[in-house]
Amino acid sequence: MYTEFFGLSAKPFDLLPNPKFLYLSKGHRKALSYLQYGVQENAGFTLLTGEVGSGKTTLLRDIINKISADVTLSMIFNTRVDGHQLVAMINTDFGLQTEGKDKVQLITELNDFLLEECTSNRQPIIIIDEAQNLSEEGLEEIRLLSNLEADNFKMVQIILVGQPELKQIIAKPSLRQLRQRISISCHLNPLNREETEEYIYHRLATVGSRDCVTFLDGVFDAIFRFSGGVPRLINLICDFLLLSAFVEESREIDMDLVQDALNELSFDDPVSQGSVFESPGRDHQPMNSPIDLDGRLARIEENYAKLNANRSEKEAILERLSSQGSILEYLINQQQNQFSQFDGQLKKISAQIDRLRQTLLVDSKRSSVEESILHRSKQD
Template sequence: MYTKFFDLSAKPFDLLPNPQFLYLSKGHRKALSYLQYGVQERAGFSLLTGEVGSGKTTILRDIINKISGEMSLAMVFNTQVDGHQLIALINDDFGLKTEGKDKVQLINELNDFLLGENAAGRQAIIIIDEAQNLSEEALEEIRLLSNLEADSFKLVQIILVGQPELKQIIARPSLRQLRQRISISCHLNPLNREEIEEYILHRLGTVGKRDCVTFEEGVFDGIFKFSGGIPRLINLICDFLMLSAFVEETRNVDRDMVQDAINELSFEDTQLDETEERGGAAAGKSVSPARRIFTGSSLDDRVARIEENYAKISAARAENEAIIERLSSQGSIIEYLINQQQKQYIKIEDQLKRISSQVERLRQAVLTDNRRVADPDIIKLESVVCKDNG
């Protein structure tokens, strides 16, 4: 709705994990490099963790887009499954038939498939997202898959992706063997204050111009304090701010807009407590912006609540846009009818002018004929002319 107003080719703060918008902060660049290295060197197990909305899926999609045709890929997103179901999901994504087969058959067929891919010169990769939801049984099945290897490299690369608690799960003594197999491990931290500013400008520049909107002093600080550096929350509030600026027909975003957006998205007044900040500074401690926003609930719960409220706001916005579109359509129809009536009026007016002109000519002709009848000299002259022509 606001893209045309800001001369943008698309929404810059969409929530979809689009690698087109991938911003490589120091942490994201490191994670991407590590994972690419693990795939290229056939390192076996790789682990990527990060908070909800930190950009894990966007990095994964970027890696997938760069995978060449010499690679086979299986991606698992549904991890609320047992070991048997997990193997079935992997086989199905590789294109293997799974119906009516027990776990032993599934594993044997998967092993045969991986051997065949290696013989054909193709590298097999398994990516498991939301891996923190896997049971220990399922994680153990994944570990056993890594036993299939050639003389100098693994036949399958496995990337486990999950929230920070995945590290705690893998640290359990019962999963010691799995932990020892992980050769690449990286964690995505939230963006810092400077990275947030660059992140926002990067996304604007990707679909238009970085300076299509002006952020007044204190705006980036407010966004940082609201989001805690989580990209998904940055997108949520920035999308809200762009819409607010559009509604007010301005290209400037100020602190009042940020505060309004925070109150709308957070269910509560989240203004900073300056007393808390001064107290922390006096004690030699820094107060985490993320802690100010997320105190009293887990980050997962907080993000979920904010996203739920954002969905409600988006639904209301979509409904309003639909009404506006219908009114606009009706307005277009009315404008069309008016234009048609105007054209018809002009046409009738031209016809009236032509008729009036003809009437005037006829009137002049009648007057001429009347003068001819009334004037004896004209009649005499006409007789002479007629004789001469005879």
């Protein structure tokens, strides 16, 4: 909607985890290096954690896009399943038949498949996103899968990805064997104030120019305070700010636009809203606590979805009005054409009447002259 106004090829702050927009902060660069090392060295178990919206899935997609042709991948997103269902989903992803088979059969066939892949010099990788939703039974099943190994190498590499509570779950005594198998572990922290500014400019430059819009004093500080440095929240507010600037036909984003945007996006929390406009120092940390960030993000995304729905509804109404206006304009033009044709006909008829009137007048004068001559002749 606003991309043409700002000269952008696409929306820079879309919520989809698109690796094209991957911004490598210090923390993201470290996590990406760890993941790449784990894949290249077939490290067995790798753990990646981070707050909701911190960019974990974007990192995963970047890794997947760079995976070599000799890798066989299974990627699981739905983790609210039991152990049997989890193994079935992994087998299905690897192209194995699962219908009507119990867990023992599934694991046996998975083991045979992994052994065959390894003997064919292919590297099987299982990526499980949102792993914090797995039950202890599911996590234990994952540990047992990691036991599938040949004499001198692991037959499968497993990457667990989840929110910070995943570490707390794995720390339970009942899962110590799983914890002991994790060879690489990294955590994604939110962006700091400087990284937040660079992140915004990076996404603008990816689809156009970082100078397509001007952010006035205090705007980046407010965005950082509101988002806590979480990329998904930064995307939410920046998308709304660009839309607001487009509506105002302005290429500048000031604090008034930020205030309006935050009032629309935020929920009823005077303390939070008040803190957004305080000026943080260079090393100031965001005020959002990890405990309530998930809930806050969910509420803000809900408001954002409602605003997008309202926007879509208004655009549909405008489109219908525009269509109706086009039809009305067509009818008016048709009427004008008909009136023009009728007016032309009237002018022709009027001209014919004038010629007829002139002819009659001439004939009348001629008759009068002839009668006068005839009358004189009779007198003579």
